[in-house]
Amino acid sequence: MSLKTLENSLEILKYFTRDRSSWGVRELAKEIGISHSIVYRILSTFEQYGFLIQDPISKRYKLGFRFLEYGQMVKEDMKLSHYIYPVMEALSNEVEESVFLTWLDKFDGVTVEIAESSQQIKYAVSLGTRTPLYVGASCKVIMAYLSKEQQLEIIHEGLQQFTNNTILDEEKLLSNLEEIKAKGWCYSVGEYSDAVFGLGIPLFNRQNEIIASLTIAGPEYRIEDIHLDNILKPLQDAGAKIQNYLYNFSGRYV
Template sequence: MTLKTLGIALDVLSKFTKQHITWGLRELAKEMDMNHTVLYRILKTYESKGFLVQDNVTKKYELGSKMLDLLSAVQQKVNLSDFVVPIMKSLSNETNESVFLTWRDGFAGTTVEISESPQQIKFAVSIGYQTPLYVGASCKVIMAFLLPAEQKEIINNGTNKFTDRTLVEKEEILSSLEEIKQQGWCYSEGEFSEDVFGIGVPIFGKDEKILGSLTIAGPIYRITPDKKSLFLDRLLKGKTEIEQSIQLLGVDDVYK
């Protein structure tokens, strides 16, 4: 088999995705602009090795058990952080601000990964640092997607005022959380640390379960409306990439 043939065969396999899990011969040949005979031989080879199976009724192909074996091997060898850290470093380099991943841990959010800003003056936090879920962009964007009963339980457990901008009254917090949930992201200024801004987006796992958040943070004096919009766009892109990694690995609570 030549490298060109191998490349074509791998391109065929890559067409079987979550969005398009089955393909008929003619349908796939048209999609890839391939000769039917060549594609048929590739599909049959994959089928004989267990990478694809053909439905006896529809005659369409889908991924076979051999692919599950390969996925299992990947899951055992690769950690989620292997995917997440490069995404965060790229995001930090693009924005020149610190980027950190926060995971829910009971009533708190725990910093599990961080890529610090290359600038001298920056927001810095240590891995393992915990913050109450009712304060700051990185935590409030997690709390906003919890069940109402869980939100009230967290608030009833007690709230502390870290700065003059920290919301501690139950109704104020719940109203803020509803707004965050509606817009799908959270922006805060000086709620947990004076003179620090944060923009956070939620990270979901299987069945839309809220797991944590991805956040950009830095000194307030550096944030502008244009930067805020740019940072949010970059965060949403990073969020999508991380959630795709979670789905690929088939894992959720990897940071527990």
């Protein structure tokens, strides 16, 4: 396989997202700007090895179970369930809202662990959800600890409006990030999803580099009945326990 073919293959995989989970050969070729015959060969090869599945009727391709297998391997290697999930579950039971662990991956935040609220009405996302760093408490609290150069690179790549509360102004966003870093936590309402609040704190590796965040999130109407300090303190206490694990963990993700 040539380097160019490998680059094309990896580029094609990037187009299979949560918002666009399946593609036909010709529409994907048109979207990427690559010959449909090349795209067909690459997709067929991925299907042969279990990385993609083709619907027998629509002929569209979607991600295969091989990625689920690899995702589980990554999760087990990070030992999230064994060490971190019990802390998250205890926090979720205490504050009665969902708790999320978001991991930094380049310029996105990826949801890698969830402790769901037991309440009937709750905020829920799926494992593996990828979100831009400039929106929502779980991601902005990570972005606040990146370098100014990295922050500007993210902004200059373009900001997408998810709700009416998404901050799209560069100066306003940078000022907001400075405030978040000064406080050590981020609170947002309705920036990524309407009527949802988030309260997030940063998590660091042994070199004191930002790598993740821990966030409480739930319906906006419930936070109106709760004083912010009543959930911030438990969040910080849980974060300290997880932070201690991350400082002492010798795995390759920290």
